[in-house]
Amino acid sequence: MDPKHRKILQLHRSDLVISLNLPDIYDLLLSKGVFTQDMIDEIRSKGPRRDQARQLVTDLETRGSQAFPAFLECLRETGQHDLAELLQCGNGARLPPSVPIQPSLIPVPVEKPELTEKPDRPDFTPPRLAPLRPETLPVPKPFSPSFETQGVRQRRDSIQCYKMDAIPCGICLIINNVDFDPGSELKDRKGSDIDCDKMEKRFKALNFEVIVKRNLKYKHIRHEMSSLAKRDHSAYDCCVVIILSHGTEANHNRFPGAVHGVDGPSVPVQLITNYLNGQNCPSLQGKPKLFFIQACGGGEKDTGFEVSSDEAEPSLGGIDDQTDAIPVSSSSDSLSMSDEPDARASLPTPSDILVSYSTFPGYVSWRDTQAGSWYVENLDRVLEENGAIHDLVTMLMMVNDAVSQISAKGLYKQMPGSFNFLRKHLYFQSSQS
Incomplete structure (x- = not known):
């Protein structure tokens, strides 16, 4: 496919996923040779309409130079003129709905009058084409802009x-550490059960098999991760681990931070991810492994910096905001996994892993004892509102932006972030049809 046509499809992916009418278009795409019957059947097997539409657009980009114009013809022949016009324009420009699109003057021929004078007379003036007045032309209906189409620079x-x-899509393990041993010098994490309930319901809605483990000690965290790695994930497409606990800094060469067991000792995030990497869990090779960490990355508190009023919409946190940190430890558990190269040299060991942190390494993470943590609350909301349309990385940027606007006690800030080693876009299954 021509790169400019591929760019147009990527630019308007969201509009196509939302609005594309599929049943009427499948037969036309087949008859025009854009897709084979096997490809149509494969797209139909994706389940809900939006998932089918997303796969259709993705596959369309691989179907040669004539696929794009043929797709436009199919849209017009099935009455989807708004989408056809949107793709035909191609540059992603938008005018506000209140501003009419001014059409160009289109000359149209007029009836040729009977000539009563000879055309070769010097004073003879031939009839002119009469332009159609702009007010008589139909004004195209503007297409609703979306997050992906408002001036966003698209990939080439x-x-x-x-x-x-x-x-199910895969297994989602949630470790929810709430009640800490008195000897650990860690406070109980009130409000964490709210986070746990939200994540359990959300990932069940995303078609994951959810396993919840509560109040795990250091050795039990490692045991659960080892058990998860030993399972056969061949029938699954993904694996998710969510950890809600106190956290601290730790030595690392890939993923920073560590999470505490309820008995006090901490497990490095790097060790947790190692259990599921391509070397230690063969049935998850090439499949996305997602880790969501609601825990402090250290003991520093961020007071933020001043910005102009149009760059921030501050939101106050709750009155019972607490942090998920203890003083930084100088030691961390040594890693038992080898750092030697994989002899088969197929994919890098940490590939297909994404670790999303509730806060920047070294800083505290805030949790409201009545409403749950800022990070989980916004992660849950963004997944609910955008999971059917946007890819995971885009949604995590939305979470980052939302959390960055909140202030604890009117003073302290928090900035989530992620370490992304995914190789492809990741779209969750949609519960919407």
């Missing part, structure tokens, strides 16, 4: 998507 390359249509 085509990135594939992870397969995410298994039922």
Whole structure:
């Protein structure tokens, strides 16, 4: 496909996923040779309409130079003129709905009058084409802009998507540490059960098999991760680990931070991810492994910096905001996994891993004892509102922005972030049809 046509499809992916009418277009795409019957059947097997639409657009980019114009013809022949016009324009420009699109003057021929004078007379003036007045032309209806189409710079390359249509999609392990041993010098994490309930419901809605473990000690965290790594994930497309606990800094060469067991000792995030990497969990090779960490990355508190009023919409946190940190430890558990190269040299060991942190390394993470943590609350909301449309990395940026606007006690700030080693776009399964 021509790069400019591929760019147009990527630019308007969101509009197509939301509005594309599929049943009427499948037969036309087949008859025009854009897709084979096997490809149509594969797209239909994706389940809900939006998942089918997303796969259709992705596959369309691979179908040669005539696929784009043929797709436009199919849209017009099935009455989807708004989408056809949107793709035909192609540059992503938008006018506000209140501003009419001014059409160009279109000359149209008029009836040729009977000539009563000879055309070769010097005073003869031939009839002119009469322009159609602008007010008589129909004004095209503006297409609703979306997050992806409002001046966003699009990629020039085509990135594939992870397969995410298994039922269930994968296993989601949630470790919820709430009640800490008195000897650990760690406070109980009031409000964490609220976070746990939100994540359990959200990932069940995303078609994951959810396993919840509560109040795990250091050795039990490692045991659960080892057990998860030993399971056969061949029938699954993804694996998710969510950890809600106190945290601290730790020595690392890939993923920073560590999470505490309820007995006090901490497990490095790097060790946790190592259990599921391509070397230690073969049945998850090439599949996305997602880690969401609600824990402090250290003991520093961020007071933020001043910005102009149009750059921030501050939101106050709750009156019972607490942090998930203790003083930084100078030691961390030594890693038992080897750092030697994989002899088969196929994919890097940490590939297909994304670790999303509730806060920047070294800083505290805030949790409201009545409403749960800022990070989980916004992660849950963004997944609910955008999971059917946007890829995971885009949604995590939305979470970052939302959390950055909140202030604890009117003073302290928090900035989530992620270490992303995914190789493809990741779209969760949609519960919407």
